[in-house]
Amino acid sequence: MAFEFKLPDVGEGLHEAELLRWLVKEGDTVKEDQPIMEVQTDKAAVEITSPVSGKVVKLLGQPGDILKVHSVVVIFDDGKGGALPEAGEVAAGVAAAAPGGRQPQASADVVAPPAAAAAPAAAAPAAAPQPGGRALAAPATRKLARELGVDINQVPGTGPAGRVTSEDVRAFAARGAAPAAAPQAGAAPAATVPAAAPAADADAAPAAPAAQAGAADERIPLRGIRKVIADRMVKSKYTAPHVTVVDEVDMTELLAFRAEAKELAARKGIKLTFMPFIIKAVVAALKEFPYLNAMIDDEAQEIVLRKSYHIGFALDTDAGLLVPVIRDADRKSVFTIAAEMNDLIARGREGRLQPDEMRGSTFTISNQGSIGGLYFTPVINHPEVAILGVGKTVERPVVRDGEIVVRKMAHLALSFDHRLIDGGMATRFVNRLVELLSNPTLLMMEAM
Secondary structure, eight states, X not given: OEEEEEOOOOSTTOOEEEEEEESSOTTOEEOTTXXXXXXXXXXXXXXXXXXXXXXEEEEOOOTTOEEETTSEXXXXXXXXXXXOOOHHHHHHTOOOOOGGGOOOOOOTTOOOOOHHHHHHHHHTTSBOOXXXXXXXXXXXXXXXXXXXXXXXXXXXXXXXXXXXOHHHHHHHHHTTOOBOOOOOTTOOGGGSOOTTSOHHHHHHOSOOOOOOOOTTOOOOOOOHHHHHHHHHHHHHHHHSOEEEEEEEEEOHHHHHHHHHHHHHHHHTTOOOOSHHHHHHHHHHHHHXXXXXXXXXXXXXXXXXXXXXOOEEEOEEETTEEEOOEETTGGGSXXXXXXXXXXXXXXXXXXXXXXXXXXXXXXXXXXXXTTTOOXXXXXXXXXXXXXXXXXXXXXXXXXXXXXXXXXEEEEEEEEEEETTTOOXXXXXXXXXXXXXXXXXXXXHHHHHO
């Protein structure tokens, strides 16, 4: 009997995933829970296992295809009898579109269904806009529509009861739909674009020309982790007005303190870097400045002050930038954090992190000091409201008690969401970090 296996949601809120590779081929006999495919989602490569034992009849998709969650990806013959579906029926169940409109292919003998047959299902969720009616949408969504120059009353809503969501507005704008029309007599004022806000719209109005490539240029599909990074960076910069405050910290005493602690850590088989100390300093400062451990719920128009301290850290890998998370960092010792970081780093560089290990951070640290560079302006890991960038520690002459001395100095750069955090609060937060990191005894007292 044929069993249609649909791509499961391997992460909270997942809508689609990129097919990296098949781990089986058509005609193979597999056992229940045997890995059959590898997909890229939420910055992690995840193996999907078979839910049944049986023979693989059809594989629907090729590496590089973008597969929709709950679409059919594999057809099994579980040996219980019954007719297998026709090839056209199988292909019709796959709702996956790659950039450029490419549809995933099952195999050479799978015939794609007529376009007309799939159209009604794709259009069904969206509620058609009502002429002259006022769209149902949250204030944040209306603000987004005004910023994009979109008449929200013309946007089909896919939310409950036809509500227009932020994704609907962005999709409408991306299709090149007409901007908000000029107001007419009797039109509701709320549907018009304010005259004071069109500056950004004017810049965004001209359509971007297609990229021109020379004969010797190479084109690489924007996929996988790089695609996720690109989307998240754009969303963060578009959503949060970024401001960065920079200060320097004397790391001399912390260097000496870590040198002693490294011997103790080595006895436990733990590699000890600066990051666990920085994480403990960040947690102590976040407790004093809770608005930096917060998020903004745009739909509800509420500030959410997080009561957990889940600290993400940027990890540079060959595949791209990952952000593993140390959960409940306030409850863990420096040695425990170091051991967890070592494990996450090793598995991250091997591509073996699970999505849950890179989700749910409340504040992120990006330490570029080991690579180089004095300081940088990191991009906020949305929906967080701040991120700390740590630069390279170098010997520099500084003035202490009226004398010039050589100290080991580093720059701290805090990028923050100016919607929620003002410059004064951000500066005081950095000042507290400087105080803690320059005095490891105080840091350890605060971190206990």
